[in-house]
Amino acid sequence: MDVLHIVERINGFFKITNKEIYSSESGLTYHANSKVKKIGYCVNLTLETIEEAKIHGVDLMVTHHPAWDELYGLKEACNEKLAQYGISHYYNHLPLDDCNFGTNDSLLKKINLENSKRTHEWEGLYFGRIAEYDEEINLDELVNNIENLLGEPVRSWRFNDKKIKRVGLVCGNGAPTACLKEANQFDCDVYITGECNLYTIQYAQFKGINLIIGSHTFTEIFGVESLALKLNETIKELEVVRLNEKHYEANIK
16 A cells, blocks of 8 residues: 555544644655555654564554654664665654544553543643543552553652542653643642653652653553554554564663
8 A cells, every 4th residue: 555545544533623733743754655565653763663663574664753853863864774674654743642542542541541631732732631530549559550551660759648539641751840730730649741850750749749750652652553553444454563662761760
């Protein structure tokens, strides 16, 4: 199947209200001009994940992140390797955070939270959620559930003695205190995200909100998986495979 046809099919999954913003946050970064029989999905486009795609015979990589501009020279190196292997690449960033099958809602569903409110708006896209458990849960139990789900250790801080009822979530980088402030305004008992810094921890302590920090990568993988599986459901002849990513972030302190 042609790559451009697959991209059109992906676009049809989203409610696009602002074409300019959508196009700036998603799309092809490399088109190999070859037919697609197998799709490989992961969160990040890196030289390592491209090698994984080559090993698995992937024709099109679908990721959440493109090669980051902050990793100077990586974008050019990735395009060179994609060209060498004849692999196309497509990414979908903020629209996948916003949609009801994306990063945030997919993670909430995995921890048995399905009724949520969209929060943390940017240019009409919402990259956060607030959700509630029907019955309260202990913080330790929630931490254990998330570790089992992500397959990596997470860090947690207990800054109040209450059980967990209301949860604030920003998959990926919810480290800025402005993100935590919005969760606190909704009286969340715990805030879950994939990045933190000193300010995140100190602000959580100041506001008395519990904090759970996974990794940027593995808090977001389930949304990319959901997108790939939707493609597989609508285009039966496509084969889909998850590309392994190393748990670099799990050991970052």
